[in-house]
Amino acid sequence: MASDKPISRFPIPRVDELPEDLREMVLNVQEKTGFIPNVFLALAHRPDECRAFFAMHDALMLREGNLTKAEKEMIVVTVSGGNECHYCVVAHGAILRIVAKNALLADQLAINYRKQIRHAV
Known part of the structure; x- marks a missing residue:
């Protein structure tokens, strides 16, 4: 609405x-x-x-550099989550879905970046 x-x-x-x-x-x-x-x-x-x-x-x-666009967006989503900026988490989470071509990863990172980082390392 x-x-x-x-x-x-x-x-x-x-x-x-x-x-x-x-x-x-x-x-x-x-x-x-x-x-x-x-x-x-x-x-x-x-x-x-x-x-x-x-x-x-x-x-x-x-x-251009060592990080892919998806990796850069993952960093932005994580920092946005750490800053508790829900607007930025949602906006960059949407962009991450597009560039990573992995909606599940993007959504999981946006919902709980701390848990996802532990599993990614």
């Missing part, structure tokens, strides 16, 4: 109101994941900060 309750005290721009570069970034996320995380629209209230967030995200998550 959809809610009319706002996600923020700040005005949340619609996608068609975003500067062109931010609109492209947000739509790219939607294309890859099937949804636009609310936090991106909330960040877009401050375009410069939103651009900085995407630059940091891309540097950490998209750069």
Whole structure:
């Protein structure tokens, strides 16, 4: 059931109101994941900060290295769980389902990362 309750005290721009570069970034996320995380629209209230967030995200998550995208998302889900950020656990858990192609692993990690880490080591 959809809610009319706002996600923020700040005005949340619609996608068609975003500067062109931010609109492209947000739509790219939607294309890859099937949804636009609310936090991106909330960040877009401050375009410069939103651009900085995407630059940091891309540097950490998209750069080639020793970790796969799935492993990076597992770390993000685990850190989000440790921080008790349920929004981030759900959002990154959804992304982990996609990149790991393992819904069970993603859900188990999102529900109880401590138990999953013990079994993975």
